[in-house]
Amino acid sequence: MQTSAELKNLLQRIDHKGYPAYKDTRGSYEFPGYVLSIDHVQGDPFAAPSKVSIHVRGKQAGFPEHLYQKDCRRTAVQDYLLRQFARQVEKVSFKAKGSGKSGLMAVSCPGQEVLERSACQMDAKNGDIVLRMEIGFPANGRTVNSRELEKIFFDFLPECVKGSLYFRSLRKEAVEAAADLAEDQAYIREQLDPRGLCAFVADGAILPRESGVSGRPMKDAVRFQSPESLSVTLTLPHHGKLTGMGIKKGITLIVGGGYHGKSTLLKALETGVYNHIAGDGREYVITDDTAMKIRAEDGRSIRDVDISMFIHDLPNGKDTVSFYTEDASGSTSQAANVIEAMEAGTRAFLIDEDTSATNFMIRDELMQRVVNRDAEPIVPFIDRVEELYHTYGISTVLVAGSSGSYFHKADCIIQMNRYEPFEITESAKQAAAEFPLPKQDIAQSKQPDFDRKIKPDRMFQEDNRLKMKTMGRDSISINREVIDVRYVEQLMDTEQLAALGYMLKYMQIHFFDGKHTLTQAVDALWDVLQKKGIAAVCESSYLPCGLAMPRKQEVFACVNRYRRLGL
Structure with a gap:
């Protein structure tokens, strides 16, 4: 792990170079109170933004154990932190200037439902927090503009972290109320x-x-x-x-x-x-x-x-x-x-x-x-x-x-x-x-x-590159094969669709073998998710920030609407 000073020196060295020079920034950097991890760097200022994660150790975050040791309470606290961080980020997004997506700072913006999301996760054992977001690395044309990225990393982002990811910076009554409400809701259910x-x-x-x-x-x-x-x-x-x-x-x-x-x-x-x-x-x-x-x-x-x-x-x-x-x-x-x-x-x-x-x-x-x-x-x-x-x-x-x-x-x-x-x-x-x-x-x-036994689809072989995208809450596209889920009315968030795409891919590779029934395959997937979390089904070097957990029922619904389903 490198220091924040080393990151600043690196940014100064690559200023005005070709945009691919930003690739050198990948890695983890120690900032006061948190670690900044640059997980994926976009190849072009007009491409999908870079993926960045913020890691705050539990002792530094300072959240009491009773807020995160129970699943329902932890999910509510994660949701609350994400909403607070989103409000902070909204104030500074695009304040750093440049071409394309330069200066974009984006994080998941939840709706009215409280869902388990990859954008903000808290460890149930020690309270460690990971927050994942996207940042458009600034450029002039296709030339590195690291002075603007320096503003993001050293001015804007520290203020966002300070104002939303430490217990001492938040209204304690509001955090407690969010966790208590979730526990009451779980009790009714x-x-x-x-x-x-x-x-x-x-x-x-x-x-x-x-x-x-x-x-x-x-x-x-x-x-x-x-x-x-x-x-x-x-x-x-x-x-x-x-x-x-x-x-x-x-x-x-x-x-x-x-x-x-x-x-x-x-x-x-x-x-x-x-x-x-x-x-x-x-x-x-x-x-x-x-x-x-x-x-x-x-x-x-x-x-x-x-x-x-x-x-x-x-x-x-x-x-x-x-x-x-x-x-x-x-x-x-x-x-x-x-x-x-x-x-x-x-x-x-x-x-x-x-x-x-x-x-x-x-x-x-x-x-x-x-x-x-x-x-x-x-x-x-x-x-x-x-x-x-x-x-x-x-x-x-x-x-x-x-x-x-x-x-x-x-x-x-x-x-x-x-x-x-x-x-x-x-x-x-x-x-x-x-x-x-x-x-x-x-x-x-x-x-x-x-007793429906599902056969594998050759499109999902491990060495095949898959292009997955969601189209609102209507459909998931996998290599131009569209899964229409617009009438699966209890899907509430586009991030649930994104997660379903990864889950379908994981089941195709691991459980759709002509031996597992659909029920057995979904149960096996759910067992993996319960033990290892949503990161397990992504099988990539970093966890995407825009995923939200659907229910098991929506996993069935997605698979059942996949026209290439092998039976």
């Missing part, structure tokens, strides 16, 4: 199963968002208030008593008029699989962390999925036990999404009528009279929803605005009226009794076959 719940929505929560493209809470929105009949009180480790609506396991129907808050409640439950920052309004909206949003997805590819629970005896004789298509319909895509979610270990389905295939969800009595069941290959979801719960233990929370048939199946019915929830189970059941469902003899389905 742990309490769901023993209390027979699949979700909890606290009284006072703000569910509407500022806009369709903003995650921030809407100003002056109606605060959530649980119906008394569904009210649950929890005593949290730090917050104390908290009352809210408990959504019980089983079949829950959410109804109401248009624009009264049905889909808003469901959306809050979708994102409730993650923790949220203080002030988000949904801090205490907590959902079973395996819950999956299920929807129709016309045009997606399906590989060797057993959809026979819902679709069988197709007129073209196509096999539905090992179903394959490059261009799924609404019903076949939604059937596959249900089965794939089961394979991924989900314990709760979240479904909105608006984004579902009608013929997959329901067949009314008139249609059944006109088109005989023997001529219909689809067993609609309504005929399987009870079986999914009683046989497989999978709950369903369904938003419905036009079909009342699910009243007969629901264990609990919630009506949203001007964003206020009311339990109407008894009255809705009474009304439904006047419109009985036609009697049907639906045979119990066979358990889906999940």
Whole structure:
């Protein structure tokens, strides 16, 4: 390791040389209170910025052990530090001048969710902190401008580190509050199963968002208030008593008029699989962390999925036990999404009528009279929803605005009226009794076959160079092969997509060998991640700064949408 003085001398020596001279700066340098590591140097001022990491020893950072020894608390503290550092960096980015990306200083900017990220990591044993970022090394044309880089390394960056990565520089109450909130959120999630719940929505929560493209809470929105009949009180480790609506396991129907808050409640439950920052309004909206949003997805590819629970005896004789298509319909895509979610270990389905295939969800009595069941290959979801719960233990929370048939199946019915929830189970059941469902003899389905063994894709051989990039939250491109994940609605951050790309590559090399099933491959990946962290799947000389952990369910979803999947 070299000293900061040696770095300064090196910068002075290479000033005005050709841009490749910056490559000599790679290495680690001791600064007062931290170590600066230049991990990767861009080859051109117009290329992707250089990768830099800051290492602060635990004793110098000074964070008390109770803030980082427990996983949930440590993740929250990491998130808090990253947000503080991002605010500092925003003030000085591009203050150093030059061509191309000269002077850029960038770090991950989290949204409302608290995710495990590669950008800021804290060691659970000693509190050591590593913060990763990107810096555009300044140039005049394609000539080194090291005087400007000297400003970044010796003026701007030390102030950013000083103001955000030392416990003594931060508001101690705010750091403690972030960790305490995460522990309270973890406690609620742990309490769901023993209390027979699949979700909890606290009284006072703000569910509407500022806009369709903003995650921030809407100003002056109606605060959530649980119906008394569904009210649950929890005593949290730090917050104390908290009352809210408990959504019980089983079949829950959410109804109401248009624009009264049905889909808003469901959306809050979708994102409730993650923790949220203080002030988000949904801090205490907590959902079973395996819950999956299920929807129709016309045009997606399906590989060797057993959809026979819902679709069988197709007129073209196509096999539905090992179903394959490059261009799924609404019903076949939604059937596959249900089965794939089961394979991924989900314990709760979240479904909105608006984004579902009608013929997959329901067949009314008139249609059944006109088109005989023997001529219909689809067993609609309504005929399987009870079986999914009683046989497989999978709950369903369904938003419905036009079909009342699910009243007969629901264990609990919630009506949203001007964003206020009311339990109407008894009255809705009474009304439904006047419109009985036609009697049907639906045979119990066979358990889906999940024995899909994945073969390796030659594109992922270890000696092949892969070009991976993400396109917003819509897709991942791997050597121009696009994985469309725009309808995997619980992916909240582009950095989760970037991590999924690395995970897919790692599984292709290590676990997709024609012997592991998909479930075994994902479980093996998860074991690696739990033991070694996300760095293990990158297999490079440095850990990229822009990665965020997805859930295991999104790993399954990504693999299932990969059109080159080898089966």
